[in-house]
Amino acid sequence: MSCCLSLSCLQSFLILVSISLLIFYKWATSTFDFFAKRNIAFDKPIPLFGNLGEVVFQKGTLFHVVRRLYSKYKKRKYFGRFNLRMPFLTITDLELIKQIGVKDFLHFSNHTPFIDADDEPLFGRSLLMLKDQEWKDMRATLSPAFTGNKLRQMLPLISKCCQNGCDYLKEQSAREGHVEMDIHQLFIKFIIDMIATTAFGVEINSLKEEDNKFYKTAERVIHPSLWTTIRMFLYVICRKLMKLLGLSLIDENLKTYLRSLVIDTIKHRAENGIIRPDMIHLLMQAQQGKISPQEPQDESDHGFAAVEESPFGLRSVNCKWSDEDIAAQCFLFFTAGFATTSLTLGFCAYEIMANPDVQKKLITEIDETRKMLNGRPIAYEDLQKMKYLDMVISEVLRKWPPQPFNDLAGLHYDPEYWPDPDKFDPERFNDENRQKIKPFSYLPFGIGPRNCIGSRFALMVMKLMVYSLLSEFTLEKSSKTQVPLVLVAIGFQHSAKGGFWMKIKPRNI
Numbered sequence: 001m002s003c004c005l006s007l008s009c010l011q012s013f014l015i016l017v018s019i020s021l022l023i024f025y026k027w028a029t030s031t032f033d034f035f036a037k038r039n040i041a042f043d044k045p046i047p048l049f050g051n052l053g054e055v056v057f058q059k060g061t062l063f064h065v066v067r068r069l070y071s072k073y074k075k076r077k078y079f080g081r082f083n084l085r086m087p088f089l090t091i092t093d094l095e096l097i098k099q100i101g102v103k104d105f106l107h108f109s110n111h112t113p114f115i116d117a118d119d120e121p122l123f124g125r126s127l128l129m130l131k132d133q134e135w136k137d138m139r140a141t142l143s144p145a146f147t148g149n150k151l152r153q154m155l156p157l158i159s160k161c162c163q164n165g166c167d168y169l170k171e172q173s174a175r176e177g178h179v180e181m182d183i184h185q186l187f188i189k190f191i192i193d194m195i196a197t198t199a200f201g202v203e204i205n206s207l208k209e210e211d212n213k214f215y216k217t218a219e220r221v222i223h224p225s226l227w228t229t230i231r232m233f234l235y236v237i238c239r240k241l242m243k244l245l246g247l248s249l250i251d252e253n254l255k256t257y258l259r260s261l262v263i264d265t266i267k268h269r270a271e272n273g274i275i276r277p278d279m280i281h282l283l284m285q286a287q288q289g290k291i292s293p294q295e296p297q298d299e300s301d302h303g304f305a306a307v308e309e310s311p312f313g314l315r316s317v318n319c320k321w322s323d324e325d326i327a328a329q330c331f332l333f334f335t336a337g338f339a340t341t342s343l344t345l346g347f348c349a350y351e352i353m354a355n356p357d358v359q360k361k362l363i364t365e366i367d368e369t370r371k372m373l374n375g376r377p378i379a380y381e382d383l384q385k386m387k388y389l390d391m392v393i394s395e396v397l398r399k400w401p402p403q404p405f406n407d408l409a410g411l412h413y414d415p416e417y418w419p420d421p422d423k424f425d426p427e428r429f430n431d432e433n434r435q436k437i438k439p440f441s442y443l444p445f446g447i448g449p450r451n452c453i454g455s456r457f458a459l460m461v462m463k464l465m466v467y468s469l470l471s472e473f474t475l476e477k478s479s480k481t482q483v484p485l486v487l488v489a490i491g492f493q494h495s496a497k498g499g500f501w502m503k504i505k506p507r508n509i
């Protein structure tokens with residue numbers, strides 16, 4: 001009797017497990033007919049992970065996946081892939097890229113809303129996630145913050161962070177005559193300090209005092225805990241479940257700290273009449289309706305890779321933004337500006353180190369500039385006159401575009417547009433060759449009205465850092481340097497396996 005009972009219990013249990021597995025399988029693959037229904041080419045996805053199996057299991061990077069799929073399907077003009085369960089279309093045809101990104105922009109004006117404003121305003125209310133009219137208004141509000149004029153004023157704040165980085169290297173190299181390190185770690189701290197001073201109005205030196213609260217908080221944003229990573233994964237694959245469980249995406253303490261930092265600073269500055277050339281000041285002006293639209297005649301040369309602001313960003317707006325909205329735009333520097341800029345600097349240092357001829361030419365240009373400056377600190381215009389520096393940065397952004405979804409991994413390595421694409425060759429961007437670059441084959445900062453609002457800012461930051469670094473140091477291979485560089489997946493992004501190790505030696509000048 002009891003044996004019969006346990007047998008039927010076991011049967012019921014097995015049936016329940018089978019039904020649950022079947023439901024889970026159905027759900028995990030429910031989007032997978034998306035491209036087949038529309039007759040779009042795609043590679044067969046695997047349940048739950050889509051085409052990212054090798055990325056999730058650390059066998060490859062999204063960069064490699066997209067490059068492979070691009071070569072396979074280039075002739076089809078576009079192809080599909082599944083980022084986990086989400087269908088994602090990559091366009092390979094230049095005319096079609098132009099049509100979608102520019103001509104028909106109004107039909108494709110919103111980014112994929114990964115994070116809903118109601119779920120997480122600090123992410124969801126940022127320019128990156130806003131939609132339709134709200135996006136247009138916020139873009140026009142923020143756009144004046146990134147004009148040549150504002151960048152000129154912000155430059156000394158960033159220069160100070162570069163100097164802190166160089167002082168640290170000098171100190172570290174004093175004993176052995178050099179410092180051997182993963183230079184990405186230096187750039188991470190430099191970018192955090194740079195974000196603190198330009199976006200949040202806080203001056204810190206994380207290389208000297210790692211214990212400061214801003215750095216500690218930033219670390220939690222950029223190196224999320226396992227629990228935060230699980231919550232993010234859950235959110236991407238099934239946000240309804242997150243809601244049901246009442247789980248929030250970002251840690252409450254972290255949100256409270258960053259939000260109150262912005263709001264308290266606004267209050268303190270308003271009460272004490274403090275004016276500082278940073279993002280908070282600009283957002284305060286926006287809140288008071290004192291912002292003037294971007295001057296369309298800003299014709300300065302901001303670098304080859306820089307993108308133009310469209311008429312959407314040049315309009316005059318008069319919106320009343322809430323404190324939450326203001327805090328979300330400062331937080332944007334982390335979400336859109338941190339990994340992109342620090343990683344590009346890592347790849348840039350690697351290429352400079354691995355290509356001694358490039359390093360020599362760059363140092364010659366830097367020394368000539370310093371001679372011309374005759375002890376005066378470098379200004380925005382001086383930086384823009386450095387043609388070879390611009391060529392090097394442009395080539396780094398071709399070879400290592402730090403886009404979250406890596407769509408450029410195909411286009412930027414297409415031998416039809418970039419002969420010998422794996423070669424690092426800044427000459428692709430010299431005066432003569434840049435005329436021959438096919439329009440829309442080079443898109444490090446995106447395309448059309450929704451392009452990167454921070455392109456000029458990012459170029460200025462990266463150029464200043466390279467200028468400061470090579471003014472005082474040379475970069476050489478060390479026993480830990482990986483040649484050739486091996487990529488490792490970090491979520492949808494990638495970095496150098498083991499880090500960007502090199503020997504940094506003070507120059508004898």
Ligand code: HEM
Nearest residue numbers: 127128336337340341344445446447450451452453454458
């Ligand atoms: C090397 C550095 C950077 C690269 C390569 C980069 C690249 C990009 C790209 C490809 C896009 C998407 C454009 C599109 O959807 O077509 C984008 C958007 C954006 N980027 Fe950057 N970015 C960089 C640094 C920064 C920095 C420092 C900021 C500072 C605030 C920033 C702010 C933004 C914002 C706000 C958007 C969304 C614009 C909108 O939706 O209107 N980026 N970026």
